[in-house]
């Protein structure tokens with residue numbers, strides 16, 4: 001069984017992840033993990049924190065000479081900002097003279113303070129912060145390396161920021177490598193250069209107004225063979241597991257698979273992807289409204305998962321709130337913050353999708369030893385050809 005936990009506060013010393021259940025003998029490329037961490041830090045509209053951090057992973061266990069040995073793998077990402085927060089975040093001593101008491105609508109502050117009986121909402125926001133997604137991207141980067149060996153690649157792109165749509169339909173069927181290299185040069189992880197300019201202007205306007213923006217990103221998975229996930233029980237359905245994983249990204253409020261909510265306006269004959277067969281190629285579809293999954297099982301087409309991110313809750317022109325000490329009206333707390341983080345959320349989306357697929361892959365093929373896994377995948381590929 002493949003599983004992971006993360007720990008760490010946003011302004012604490014470090015983020016930590018422990019991955020258990022990786023096959024022994026799997027090569028781990030640290031540079032590739034760091035590349036994913038750097039991708040998550042990019043994106044027009046991010047705040048001052050990303051100028052401070054230069055996320056890099058350290059591996060503390062489970063790997064020798066670049067290869068897994070079957071024991072739990074510990075990943076650590078140190079917070080450079082910790083030096084500036086020691087006084088207020090030290091685990092053993094210190095005293096915060098600036099408690100956060102005016103809850104930000106849209107953040108975890110108030111609900112978390114009530115639930116955990118905290119008078120300083122920093123005790124909540126430090127862990128609710130999407131800083132945690134750096135650890136998940138490191139974990140996802142390891143999952144991506146596992147998937148690579150099976151020929152599966154996960155990419156993402158931004159389709160909407162602040163209501164501005166980017167044209168990008170071709171990516172769902174085209175050449176993955178070409179899309180990936182085009183996305184590399186985009187400030188917003190977006191394929192439509194005109195839309196990107198308008199999105200950047202909208203982000204500038206929001207920043208000037210003390211406001212924030214959300215948007216939509218899409219994750220596309222190339223090279224998936226049929227048979228990951230299962231129809232036999234609710235918690236084995238691949239679509240359900242992917243939706244849950246993507247919904248767990250802070251600020252994600254909706255997830256679609258394939259045609260998603262557009263299905264409402266289609267008839268059955270328009271909606272479903274007709275089945276064809278060609279010797280050598282096998283079964284295939286000319287459309288992919290299903291987003292590569294039927295009955296909770298991958299069907300061999302590209303996986304397509306979209307998610308909407310709500311606007312960032314911390315506003316420089318704060319909304320009305322209440323001070324939890326006095327119960328008097330107060331402007332919501334202001335902290336250094338992003339104006340828009342949809343491109344970063346898209347990279348996190350790739351990571352969580354990669355993780356779910358890695359889990360499903362090992363469930364299907366077993367995962368004690370790297371070479372056993374390759375043999376099992378090769379056999380299966382031959383069988384379904």
Ligand SMILES: Cc1cc2nc3c(=O)[nH]c(=O)nc-3n(C[C@H](O)[C@H](O)[C@H](O)COP(=O)(O)O)c2cc1C
Nearest residue numbers: 107108128129130250251313314337338341344345
């Ligand atoms: C990559 C990323 C960066 C984020 N940056 C900020 C930020 O700078 N300020 C903020 O208030 N919220 C930010 N958020 C959103 C909050 O973390 C999120 O809204 C909060 O944890 C409440 O959770 P919920 O929106 O899922 O209810 C970010 C989210 C992501 C995915």
Ligand SMILES: C=C(O[C@@H]1CC(C(=O)O)=C[C@@H](OP(=O)(O)O)[C@H]1O)C(=O)O
Nearest residue numbers: 047049128129130131134335336337338
């Ligand atoms: C630190 C990250 O994102 C943070 C997510 C976040 C939030 O409230 O979710 C608030 C901001 O943190 P800070 O208050 O330190 O500026 C973001 O920068 C990161 O993505 O690595």
